[in-house]
Amino acid sequence: MKYDIAAAQAMLADEFVGTWNHGECVDKPQFVARIGDRSDPLEFLEYAETEVRIYGETAVVWFLIHEKGIYGGKSEEYQGRRTAVWVKRDNRWQCITIHTSAFDQGTLPTK
Numbered sequence: 001m002k003y004d005i006a007a008a009q010a011m012l013a014d015e016f017v018g019t020w021n022h023g024e025c026v027d028k029p030q031f032v033a034r035i036g037d038r039s040d041p042l043e044f045l046e047y048a049e050t051e052v053r054i055y056g057e058t059a060v061v062w063f064l065i066h067e068k069g070i071y072g073g074k075s076e077e078y079q080g081r082r083t084a085v086w087v088k089r090d091n092r093w094q095c096i097t098i099h100t101s102a103f104d105q106g107t108l109p110t111k
Helices: 005-011 028-035
Strands: 012-019 025-027 042-055 058-071 074-089 092-102
Touching (some): 005 028, 005 092
Antiparallel strands (some): 012 025, 058 074
16 A cells, blocks of 8 residues: 555545554544655554454454654654454445554563
8 A cells, every 4th residue: 555545545434533652643634644645755564463353344453563664754663553443334344543552662562
């Protein structure tokens, strides 16, 4: 989905809210703008230990995330857990929220 604004628009619900590792909240337009911003390149992105549970028309996804990129002109590296909630509408899945929790430095992930 590299810089793919159209894909992000389709995957995110209009009421999408993302909560990032510093507590910052973003709505759909803010998140889509970030995806399309080539001035802050993502250098590395890895997901691991993905678990999906489906409850009717709702899905909850848990996973580990490790990313490194340039944000606001500053290099940052992040490791943590992320939870996403998806709903099925009009026969397609849309993400309504993502919440991210950073690991403390030196903390190893455990289930």
